[in-house]
Amino acid sequence: MFRAAFRTLRSQFLHFVMPAIAVVLGVGFATGSLIYTQSLDEAMTLATITSQPDVSVIVRPDASPGSPDGPLDDRLLDRLRALPGAAAARGTAEGRSFLVGSDGALVGSLGWAGGVNYVASADGRDHRYPITAGRGPHDRGEIAVDRRSAERAGYRVGEQVRIVVNGTARDARLVGVFTAHDPRLTAGGSLTAFDTATARRQFSPTPDGYTAITLTAASGTSEEILAERAAKLLPPGLEAVTRSALDAEAAPADDKLSMLLLGFAGIALFVSTFLIANTFTMLSAARAREHALLRAIGATRSYVMRLVLAEALLVGAIASFAGYLLGIGVAAVLNTLFGTTVDAAPPLRFFTAGPLLAAFAVGIGVSALSAYLPARRASAVAPVAALRTGSPATPASLRRRNAAGLAVTALGALLTLAAIGTQDLLYIGPPVLMVGLIILTPLLAMGLAKAARAPLTRLAGMRGTLAAENARRNPRRSGATATALMIGFALVCTITVGISSLSHHAEQEAENRMAGDLRVTAVDFADISADTAGRIARLPGAEAVTPVIDAPIRLADDRFLQASAVNPAGVARLGALTVLQGSLEHLDDGVAVTEDAATAHGWKLGSRVSGTFARDERKIDLPIVAIYDGPDTFTPALLSTRRLPTARTAADRPFISAVFVKAAPGREGALRRDIQRALDNPALLVQSRAEVRQEAGRPFVPLMNIMYALLSITVLIGALGVVNTMSMAVYERVREIGVLRALGMDRRRVGVVLWLESAVISVLGAGLGVVVGSLIGAAAVLSQEGAALVIPWTRLAFFFAAAVAIGVLASLGPGSRAARIPMLRALRSPVE
């Protein structure tokens, strides 16, 4: 069986090239994603497990809201250390700390920039952070950093370096460089070690506290027992967690990413099924007589079916192998595409059972599945067909398929429309719509070809007529080819419309939140120090300055008021608010609320707002002194920063989301430079109104580009589908082409006929894809509350043109092959 299949494969080698490449691409994409995400996972897990090998139990605040009833302080540390079965205990104080490189930019992946305390044991060293050069830090002016970050930052031991902790940039002397097994480093972040006293001051929520206490179990004591014993000592709000539980907690690297990648790989594979099915359908038709002969001499139906399926399996297996090799390359590309920084990319593990199995399962599965229907059709050939001459029987009528297609398409369109009101339908409507269109493509292909006949004939004479006729002579194949293009371009357009709208929405929103001339914000994961607004206010040309500090209040009726604390005088002079009733003058002793909030809570000027601050449950009870309207940043309620509970430690400070500044007329540029110079902190951004808007839209550009990059595989497979179909057309029409050449059609025109046909199919695929994709994107946008639909017409038009161009380009190869067909051989060719 397989030998026969192998022989077919060898003799029909060229026919299998395109479908095989499609499978190779799909499998490569899928295994590349698997290899990459698995390597990432394993690297993270390994780093988690090998980090801090002496930790058996960790004591930390539990997930309950509010601060714990007792502090994580030295007294608790001593009591835990004294527990039976505890060999050692260590107080850790960790938080965020950024390293500024010698080029002035922050180093490494900001989400993973950590600050830790260096705890010297008896021998003067901290075994978690083995020093490779210099020594551990001793006081506030000294730090040690991990080796890779030191290299990336361009610092050597002994140099002054700049760091950002708690929103403030300062200088420190680099006294040591260490290596460490730490998931933060694996993920591309940096570690900065401080002496314990400094770390506690910076990171601990209480002045003399820690952020966690770790215990080492004595030999003979299990983690669980030690954790149990520790738990008994702990006040409510603290918990003791075993090491194994902690490791299990370490989230797998990025589940969303792997789902996304596999999703796109799945789409690419789905599109390749159309190519494979087209090829096997064509071959089954071309070999109908051969199959009939087999049946006539006694082969069973299932034998013929297995024969065809065996070919598909072989193609799948070979393509899977090649796909796996490609996957290794894809993983490397993904590693650089998504790896936070190139040199922090995890080592890839190329040969693991999971991806290897997946590659073969997917490759062979997809091939066999897509060849199933053609194989069944091949096996259904009647033995007498072997004796009949002339063309094979015409394929079954499309009537039932068309009826089903119309019904499903209509249903999908309705569901997609309905999704505008009911977001959940977004997961059902568009897929149903796509399936409907896929079923309908043969009808659409026939319709379009019929409609295109007259204009094409006018445009290109006999060539146009032939092209239009050829496009509709095998509507199933034309439809499947258009489908492969359609899916890729539909996704591209959905994403284009969706992300463009999101981006525009974000820009609009940022604009709505802006006040004054300049805004100071922290980069992701960093924050703004409490004295920032004060320092800016002292600069010449700063007319009005106010911080905006989150101060959510839990009202007496248990509802939340998302209030912000501001500098009343600053806000008033910023001129961003319209006071409707009362005045901001007495905001130091009261609360201002928006009209909406007043209505929602039934407040009037003079009503009392009473409740507790959500952060630390301190009481607040103030009268409403003003009712106003203003940008989103300042809604729905304002109070004075003076009313905020004072922070006890650096780590306990309130969260400042932004500082808004109004410049004296004509001083904006100068003030902006002054602010940057005064703060000297690369973790803070100083932006004008226009930049704020831009900044809000900025993250969408790489997002869109990554989506395009991922979808390019699917589009490429769609293009291969056109090449495949056109090659098959040439193969099947060798004799016709010979006749045309004999009757006087020159070589160039033979190519023109083919690319006009290809253009018809591409216009169908591209048109459907762009229209349906844009509609789905629009439905998705409209289903989001408050989002405005933005349709980037030029870009969509470009995609349409690109799709048509791809289709036409794809026909050039087969076209030139057709033109080179030796005429006499063509005339003698037995293929009809």
Added chain:
Amino acid sequence: MMNQRIDPVPSGAVVAAADDLTKVYGEGEARVIALAGVSARFRQGEFTAIMGPSGSGKSTFMHCLAGLDTPTSGSARIGEIDLAQLDDARLTKVRRERIGFIFQAFNLLPTLTALENITLPAALAGQNIDRKWLDHLLATMGIADRLDHRPAQLSGGQQQRVACARALASRPAIVFADEPTGNLDSRSGAEVLALLRSASRDMGQTIVMVTHDPVAAAHADRALFLADGRIVHEMPRPTTSAVLEQMKHLDAHQPSASL
């Protein structure tokens, strides 16, 4: 004017000619001499049958003369044009403007209607067909009521008649027919032969027909006999029995030929 055609050659003028035509296929062991020096003239309005056993070089001779294949040496002329001097593009143009073809396997384009097939050569050449002439032709061919049908909806005989109309429609200088009756039953075959006969006699169409059927050859004005790539005999006004006799004679001299 690129589509201009030469004026009809006076009756009896030479429309096509071969001079010492040779064709060699392959090299070394696989070397086959298909044509070993063939010379012949074809005059205006003349209906010539080319006869010979299988493998004698009939098709090769026709292909070389019709600009479908290039001879190894010697010359093939259509009118005053020496085909050997032409590149592919010019050959294509000559075929388009001066030559009509009728094939054994009909070779109609399945996607076009009968009428579109008939006008295809003119469309390729960018010419308009004389409507009156076309109507006359369609009436003669007996396919006037089948013009909107696709080839698949026509019988073999009807298809070959459409193919004949296609070859004659643009009044080419010469029509080549390769075994035009080979795929037809005897009645349809006879109809097609009668049509060719009348095209030559009544319309002055020059026709060269390759066949190995003595009955077919009997419709021609003369028969040329090929054997082993050479013309071995010329027979004016052939009859079925005379041709049969000649063929027997040839077969006797060619023990290697198998039918």
